[in-house]
Amino acid sequence: MSTGSKVIPLLKSAPEPDQLADRLDGGDWKGIEIALMPQHLADDGALARAVEATRDVVAGMIVTAEAPVAWPSGAFVRVDRLDDEARAGIERSAEFAARVGSPVLTIHLFVPLSPEEFRSSGAVNAAAVEEFLGFYADACLRRGVAPLIENVPPVLRMRTGGVFLSPLGGHWRDLVEWRERVPELGFTIDTSHAALFRSFATVYPGLFAHPWDEELELSRYVEELGPHAEVAHVSDAHGLLGEGLPYGSGELELDPVVRRLGELAPFIVAEINEPDPARSVEMKRAYTAIERALALPPTEPKPVRRRVPADSFDWQQVLERRDPVPSVLELQERFGGRRLLLTGGGGSIGGALATFLGGFRPERITVVDGHESSLIADRRSRDPQTLDLFQHVLCDIREPGRLEQELAAAKPDIVFHLAAYKHVDWAEVFPEEFVDTNLHGSWNVLRAAETAGVETVVVASTDKAALAQSFYGRTKRFMEQLTAFAARQAGGRRTAVRLVNVLGSAGAASEIFLQQARTGVPLTVTDTGMVRYW
Incomplete structure (x- = not known):
């Protein structure tokens, strides 16, 4: 949460000399977020080299840190899996943040699953998640670093390729609920992740059991997470898959969002997915746009256009299986x-x-x-x-x-x-x-x-x-x-x-059965020996 001091815009880079040199070229940049990659946590030597590469070029700048999305073995970071590699990765990530002077460390609140795993998975193991997040918070706090969790998009296109989904971390409620369990946690708000999650909930609501998208407006994410947010990742979004787009190139009206974030979070990162990670043309344009938006006068938020809610009945619970993953x-x-x-x-x-x-x-x-x-x-x-x-x-x-x-x-x-x-x-x-x-x-x-x-x-x-x-x-x-x-x-x-037999379609038997069940009327079954296939 902002302490009242002036908000700091940041660029973003891996702790690699060529990327860092590119980011710091051509301007008076105030800060930079360092995104760790799996190889930077391989051993103590790799960690030391990442620290040295960062320290050599960012003296006098504000620095924040982000943990990787995968561990050195290639296994994805999963907040329900605290094995030996995860313990070592968390400790080294927190140590990196402390040694480069970052006041915070961000980790994604997710459990990446393949489409097949996602559809067959049950409830998230809450005890395992609490153990992971508790260990993460402790590792950070022992080093004077604030532990943050970040919201994630509905479809995860990991750097290793493929499509993954997470049953946890897309909705702002997930972050709020886990902070209630682990109060030491703060938040990193990602604008494009929030927008993509809303888009997915609008067009295919059953997959994440969110039948109504109205509470998923980006402004709602900002207001719900903002009071405990330290970092905001800002980029544009488009459709279901357009993540990390250049500022102003997608569907989001980012200026008022950034202006409001500046009242809540002390660090705002221009997190743009550049075609070439070694160059930061769009990232620097976004940094400038963030500075401009922060200087705008406060404006009244636009009222959200209300709609009649969709029927919230979840047929997946009746069938005891998830909808197919598109x-x-x-x-x-x-x-x-x-x-x-x-x-x-x-x-x-x-x-x-x-x-x-x-x-x-x-x-x-x-x-x-x-x-x-x-x-x-x-x-x-x-x-x-x-x-x-x-x-x-x-x-x-x-x-x-x-x-x-x-x-x-x-x-x-x-x-x-x-x-x-x-x-x-x-x-x-x-x-x-x-x-x-x-x-x-x-x-x-x-x-x-x-x-x-x-x-x-x-x-x-x-x-x-x-x-x-x-x-x-x-x-x-x-x-x-x-x-x-x-x-x-x-x-x-x-x-x-x-x-x-399309479930929920107008005039189908399922619609009749649902109306009868809701009003306590016996189901009109043609023959008790009949089998219906859905």
């Missing part, structure tokens, strides 16, 4: 910067898919639906920070002329066709309506996509198309055959995906 790198490559269009986008599945795809920041998402109320409700429910990505179009897929006009205007690269009638019993009563929508409407979409030169079309089918015993199933089976024909005719990618 292949975020592949999805980012496929959808980032592209133009997407969804028919039936105002429905529960279409709306959720549009939200998820929005996290990868396509150029535009066109949401097409023939139901006015659903389309308006979808637009009103959208996150105001990403609303500009979405274009809502009222259009019935049974009108081929209108549909062709809208696809020609949207120029989508990829179309997801979700518009359909789906209730099996109603198909037997109103077969003509199901033919008009599920067959004629689908063929209209496929033809309009061919005319517009759409690269990929994905149509939503059903498991009931497998045996096609119901009229509804037969309409979907025929739609799949039309899709295969369109693929041969157009030469583009045309794919059908069979969906089975």
